[in-house]
Amino acid sequence: MAPAPPPAASFSPSEVQRRLAAGACWVRRGARLYDLSSFVRHHPGGEQLLRARAGQDISADLDGPPHRHSANARRWLEQYYVGELRGDPQGSMENEAVAVEETQKTDPAVEPRFKVVDSDKDLVDWQKPLLWQVGHLGEKYDEWVHQPVTRPIRLFQSDFIEGLSKTVWYSVPVIWMPLVLYLSWSYYRTFAQGNVQLFASFTTEHAVAVPKSMFPGLFMLGIFLWSLIEYVIHRFLFHMKPPSDSYYLIMLHFVMHGQHHKAPFDGSRLVFPPVPASLAIGVFYVCLRLILPEAVGGTLFAGGLLGYVLYDMTHYYLHFGSPPKGSYLYSLKAHHVKHHFAHQMSGFGISTKLWDYCFHTLTPEKPHLKTQ
Numbered sequence: 532m533a534p535a536p537p538p539a540a541s542f543s544p545s546e547v548q549r550r551l552a553a554g555a556c557w558v559r560r561g562a563r564l565y566d567l568s569s570f571v572r573h574h575p576g577g578e579q580l581l582r583a584r585a586g587q588d589i590s591a592d593l594d595g596p597p598h599r600h601s602a603n604a605r606r607w608l609e610q611y612y613v614g615e616l617r618g619d620p621q622g623s624m625e626n627e628a629v630a631v632e633e634t635q636k637t638d639p640a641v642e643p644r645f646k647v648v649d650s651d652k653d654l655v656d657w658q659k660p661l662l663w664q665v666g667h668l669g670e671k672y673d674e675w676v677h678q679p680v681t682r683p684i685r686l687f688q689s690d691f692i693e694g695l696s697k698t699v700w701y702s703v704p705v706i707w708m709p710l711v712l713y714l715s716w717s718y719y720r721t722f723a724q725g726n727v728q729l730f731a732s733f734t735t736e737h738a739v740a741v742p743k744s745m746f747p748g749l750f751m752l753g754i755f756l757w758s759l760i761e762y763v764i765h766r767f768l769f770h771m772k773p774p775s776d777s778y779y780l781i782m783l784h785f786v787m788h789g790q791h792h793k794a795p796f797d798g799s800r801l802v803f804p805p806v807p808a809s810l811a812i813g814v815f816y817v818c819l820r821l822i823l824p825e826a827v828g829g830t831l832f833a834g835g836l837l838g839y840v841l842y843d844m845t846h847y848y849l850h851f852g853s854p855p856k857g858s859y860l861y862s863l864k865a866h867h868v869k870h871h872f873a874h875q876m877s878g879f880g881i882s883t884k885l886w887d888y889c890f891h892t893l894t895p896e897k898p899h900l901k902t903q
Contacts, residue, residue, distance in 0.1 A: 540614030666778035697799035714833040721826040753834020762886035802843040869894040
């Protein structure tokens with residue numbers, strides 16, 4: 532006969548309030564208490580919004596209007612269970628020494644839905660690197676990779692290679708912004724010399740001189756073209772569905788983008804690491820140099836590189852930032868959250884929704900909550 536589970540811990544309202552005053556983020560569902568302190572920074576609705584619910588009963592947020600969470604999300608909450616509230620669970624803890632103000636309900640447009648991972652029953656062994664395991668998932672891979680979890684991912688056995696696959700967010704501006712500034716100044720000086728010509732490599736008779744006044748337009752065109760490249764890569768490469776019988780294509784998809792959908796709040800995998808980013812950026816630079824005069828191609832490249840930096844910074848902010856409700860960034864965040872948790876085959880724009888408008892891939896206005 533299996534031993535009885537240990538009795539749940541119990542906390543008085545004053546004990547809970549002391550923890551809230553110390554900075555913890557506890558919420559309750561009826562008499563059940565949950566410590567969300569470790570998750571508060573990851574909350575897509577914003578840390579301030581979740582902390583504003585601290586100490587309150589979130590049953591209505593989970594189970595009723597203005598929106599209903601999936602059963603999967605309610606199960607996910609249980610991993611943060613810490614015990615029971617003593618006394619009348621219907622009573623208000625707001626009457627204690629540390630009051631909690633009533634605030635707005637969490638906006639469903641920016642509310643996450645996660646899968647509870649049972650390490651003993653999941654399709655992969657989370658104690659081992661995942662990259663070499665995912666190829667064996669076959670036809671189960673697509674469903675598995677789109678069931679997000681709130682834990683970090685390890686891809687490689689080697690600590691060195693694993694380190695190259697991750698980075699901190701600020702590495703992007705620190706590494707690439709000096710190059711943007713250097714290239715911009717260098718190519719502007721080349722334009723200022725007045726000897727930049729289009730088509731000169733094909734014909735001298737019909738070559739077109741490019742004045743230095745064209746530099747800002749070419750730079751902005753580079754930023755604009757990056758937004759299109761970003762959309763195309765995200766939609767057609769990152770969201771390709773690998774054949775279920777291809778071990779290596781499944782691995783390739785996972786290392787390129789699947790890992791991000793599996794663990795969307797792994798902060799070390801939200802921006803492109805410098806080494807793989809350098810390889811991709813180098814390819815773009817060589818292609819532009821082969822097609823266009825050095826100053827023209829270089830200026831487009833500098834603008835595109837700035838577009839990439841803005842893209843990666845925006846992407847990180849959409850996951851961890853708390854934009855004011857009603858702002859453009861808030862609408863981008865809602866757009867991206869729906870892409871991750873409900874409509875993975877739409878909402879491909881990160882830094883702008885322009886191309887989603889153009890190609891009719893906007894996420895639906897009303898989020899569709901999947902039940903698992």
